[in-house]
Amino acid sequence: MSRRPRQQLLRQPTVLAAVALLVATLVLALGAGAARATLPRGDTVDSDPAPTWGWEQVFFDGFDGPAGVWPEQWHAMLGSNGAAQNGLGQLDVGHLAQIRTNAGWTLPAGTQVRVTASLLMPDTSSNYAAFWVQHPNGTDPREIDVIESYGPLKPTGAQLGSHICYDEMVGTDSEACELSGLPPELWPVTQSFPVGALPWEASWAYSADFTIGGDTVLYSATDGGGIRTYDVASTPDPRRVPGNVAPFHLRLSNKDVAPQYALPGGTRHSMLVDWVLVEVRYP
Structure with missing residues (x-):
């Protein structure tokens, strides 16, 4: 069977149109890639499925050390x-523990x-545990409570929020x-x-998002499958958000409630931490 010469194939209108379309597609694709490559950190493009591009990890601890070993960070x-780490990829924050990064x-x-x-x-109501952001400058926020729990039997249960004042620092009353x-x-x-997956029954990823020098904190929680259970935004107030003068740290704590408020019940006094992460996106 004879084969047409290459130059005759290129003379066919449909073939020429296909070639032109291919070239145009390649040019557009290369142009889009170049445009995206020049975007500054923290920006995104409209076609991104979620605003995740540009985030950088500045801290992570997965607590993968042997049982009984102190977390080095x-x-x-x-x-x-x-x-101490428990050898199962968790940090055991036990009775009266207070640690800071x-x-x-x-x-x-x-x-x-x-x-x-x-x-x-913990599944008790005689102690309360928390993960929070500490800002030590007295003129700036005292803390951002990403999550804290008073246990399944306390009316308060689990809560989040922030403090910009402590009574002992501003007076005696x-x-x-x-x-x-x-x-x-x-x-x-x-x-x-959901029922059966309360904070003392299942692991959740608790987050606080804020902008340095901003005025609002966004709190959220997601399960292992990425299902979000809440989004809570704080009342705008620049004192609730760290500035760029004093460093902020992370805290994990597990305290006792006052004896008159302790309730019996539960078997696990420890808070078990799978991992801790800090991400940033620069302006």
């Missing part, structure tokens, strides 16, 4: 117990920050913060979790 607070972060204004921890809360107009802003979130 953390230290115990003065007068408090420490925490060795690293602290001072970031440029406008930097987006996301702090996240995957953890399982137990209501000094309220009187000064700086009470904590807290929200209960137990009702957001």
Whole structure:
């Protein structure tokens, strides 16, 4: 069977159209790639399925050390117990433990920050555990409580929020913060979790998103499959969000409630932490 010469094939209109379409497609694809490559960090393009492009990891701990070994990226607070890895890829934050990251972060204004921890809360109502952001400068936010739990039997249950005032720092009255107009802003979130997967029954990833120098914190929780159970935004107030003057740190803590408020029940006093992550997106 004879074969047409190459030059005759190229003379066919349909073939020419196909070649032209292919060339145009390649040019557009290369142009789009070049445009995306020049986008500054933190930006995205409209076709992105989710605003995930541009995030950079600045801290991670998966607690994969042997059982009983101290986590190297953390230290115990003065007068408090420490925490140890359990050999199962978790950090056991036990009774009266208070630990803080060795690293602290001072970031440029406008930097987006996301702090996240995957953890399982204690199932008791005689102690309360928390994952929070500490900002030590007294003129800036005292803390962002990403999640804290008073246990399944306490009316408060699990909650989140922030403090911009502590009574012992502004006066001697137990209501000094309220009187000064700086009470904590807290929200209960137990009702957001499905039955059988409450914070002391299953591990959840708890996050707080904020922008350095901004005024709002966005709190959220997701399960292992990425299902989001709540989104809570704080009332705008620049005192609730770290600035770029003093470094902020992360804290994991597990305290006792006052004896008169302790309730019996439960068997696990420890908070079990799977991992902790800090991500940033620069302006």
